[in-house]
Amino acid sequence: MTLDFTSDHAAPAHPAVLAAVAEANRGRTPSYGADPWTREAERRLRQVFGPTASYVPVFNGTGANVLALSAMTRRWESVLCAEDAHVHTDETAAPERAGLKLVLAPSPAGRIRPGGLAPHLAPGNRHRAQVSVLSLTQSTELGTCYDVADLRALCAEAHDLGLAVHLDGARLANAAATLGVSWAELTTAVGVDVVSLGSSKNGGLLGDGLVVLDPGTVPGIEFLQKAVGQLPAKTRFVSAQLLALLEDDLWHRNAEHANRQASRLAAGLGALPDVGLPVPTEANAVFVDLAAPVADRLTQDVALTTWRASGERRLLRLMTAWDTDPADVDRVVALVAAALGAGRPKRADQVCSSPTAPAVPRP
Incomplete structure (x- = not known):
């Protein structure tokens, strides 16, 4: 099987990232975050997110x-x-195993809408x-992506209700590239308190990070990091990757390419x-969404994720990445067309492009 659209994690590490790791692999240096690479990464992240940001x-x-x-x-x-948030659907109950209770909010098209947080709270109810x-x-x-206005509204609403705001930014780079804004505009400027900053889905080798924007929301995190097994000894190799992605906006170029190939794929399939x-x-x-026989035939040639199977239809997810070849995108479209025995394309008004499209729940 030569076509792999299962996940952006399936992509290799970017050569610049590998070169940065190799460069960091010289000589001896302090461990557990005291190395020059980690200090430099925090300095750079403060330039990106603001002067009070800290890096974990x-x-x-x-x-x-x-x-x-x-x-x-x-x-x-x-x-x-959100009811389909990654922390709920795709982390194998890791939050629950850590003792975290998750309360789910409706999320049309993947997004929690502003104005609806209060009904999910029960302030003072000891039960x-x-x-x-x-x-x-x-x-x-x-x-889908939260735009700046909705993020600002959600953060303001949360803070008014006494809640802190965490952003799972495993694909923050992709959102920033789509919306044409900086990381800070999607986080610091709208009131996010803590960011899980992803790199492994955008050209990194392994390792991610936290960016703490309000230290008051994470008391004792330096101790908890060790207690939950998330303190790398050789932090220089994690931080060197982040520095490579920040250099010359490589993170943006990688994400922009992945997004562009996804748009190309959606346009081809939608026709x-x-x-x-x-x-x-x-x-x-x-x-x-494909008829089951078409989907079954496609999965013989393309590695992808079957998100939902319902009756005679299959909902499939295809992910693009920094290294996705446009020719491979076109091959997928051609394979679907062949499976359909396609002859005439849809009209433009039949292709879904509305940001208010219905949510797609995962079982």
Whole structure:
């Protein structure tokens, strides 16, 4: 099988990242974050996010989320998140295993809408876990993006209700590239308190990080990081990767390429008959609804994710990455066309592009 659209994690590390790791692999240096690479990464991140930002390198995105949310909550508190948030659907109950109660909010097209947080809280009710954190996923698990206005409204609403705000930014780069804004405009400027900053899905080798924007929301995080097994000994190798991605905006170029290939794939598939695109393609994920026989034939030639199987239809997810070849995108479209026996394309008004398309729940 030569075509792999399962995940942006399936992509190799960017050569610049590998070169940075090799360069860091010289001589001896202090460990556990005291190395020059980690100090430089924090300095650079302060230039990006603001002068009070601090950087916590970790092993992976799940670890970043669990560490952040654990530090942001007390034992009787809970986390409000989208019903299809990554922390709920794709982290194998890691938050629950860490003692975190997740409270789910409706999320049309993957996004929690502003104005609806209060009904999920039960302030003062000793029989209910007290919500203390709002966690948002950017870009969302359905490949859509929160725009700046909605983020600002959600953060203001959360803070007014006494909640801190965590942003799961495993694909923050893709969202920023789509919206044409900086990381700071999607985080610091709108009131986010803690960011799980992803790099492994955007050209990194391994390791991600936390960026703490309000240290008051994560008391004792330096101790908790060790306690939950997320303190790398050789932090220089995690931080060197981040520095490579920050150099000359490599993070943006990688994300922009991935997004562009997703748009190309969505446009090609959307022009075929009997092909549904139930949510808009806003980052680097394409969700496509196909008849079961067509989907089954496609999966013989393309590695992808079957998101939902319902009766005679299949909802498939295809992810693009920094290294996705446009020719491979076109091959996927051709394979679907061949499976359909396609003859005439859809009209333009039949291709879904509305940001208010219905949500696509995952079982």
